[in-house]
Amino acid sequence: MGITDPKQWLTLAIMLPLAMILPAHSDSNHYEGRTNYQAPQAPQALVVDGVADEAIWQKAAWQVLDQRWLGPEYTKEDFQGRYKIVWTQNKIYLLGEFVDDILIDTHRDPLTQYWDDDTLEIFLxxxxxxxxxQYNHNAFTYHLSLDNQAIDIGTDKKPRSYSDHVESRWQQHNNTILWEVSIDVYTDAYRDDASDNQRVSLSAGKVMGLMVAYCDNDGSELRENFVGSEFVPGEGKDRGWIDAGLFGALTLVE
Ligand SMILES: [Ca+2]
Ligand SMILES: [Ca+2]
Ligand SMILES: [Ca+2]
Ligand SMILES: [Ca+2]
Structure with missing residues (x-):
């Protein structure tokens, strides 16, 4: 069957290169069963204050943290967690809602054993x-302790503050805390100590890797539980800080 209509030729001419350019959304680099989260676009920047009174939060779905990566069984008074994501061209925003019976930040130095305090971890x-x-910026793991700083490991293999990438505020509401975070997004070309790292401009259709977790400590020397949003197969479930193949898919939608 020949193509006689010039418009069909035009369509073909446009579609063929697109098909070659667009990456097939293959999951060969990810484990099976990842979360698929669709984040709605906010009409304007949000106020990061631990109060979810922006209307856009109503449009975003909750995703639970129910995968126990470390520690024994826990009660729902001890810990419960869930999150939502929305975005603007400039940032992604996370709203976390957590039940945690005891809030702890015993390591006052933000670079020391930061994962053994109550910590919100955002893997991006x-x-x-x-x-x-692990030691590159293919992905970031922002460790947000109760002091609202964001710590990850640099390419020099040492913990460092990436607090300038985030704005973080939490507030207590009855027996839950609401934690609001904005995050600037950087590519894997990010260089520690450089002053000219370019933030990514976000748009609808973009797919990023995302995983969220909470380190719960209620008075022990080490964290008691580590609970995340993604299923980790096999032994050694605390490996999200190394393997971005565990992350779920975060799709930005209009
Ligand atoms: Ca707010
Ligand atoms: Ca607890
Ligand atoms: Ca990457
Ligand atoms: Ca706790």
Missing amino acids: DEDYSGGDH
């Missing part, structure tokens, strides 16, 4: 590439 892989991110 800008291009959903998966792969190793």
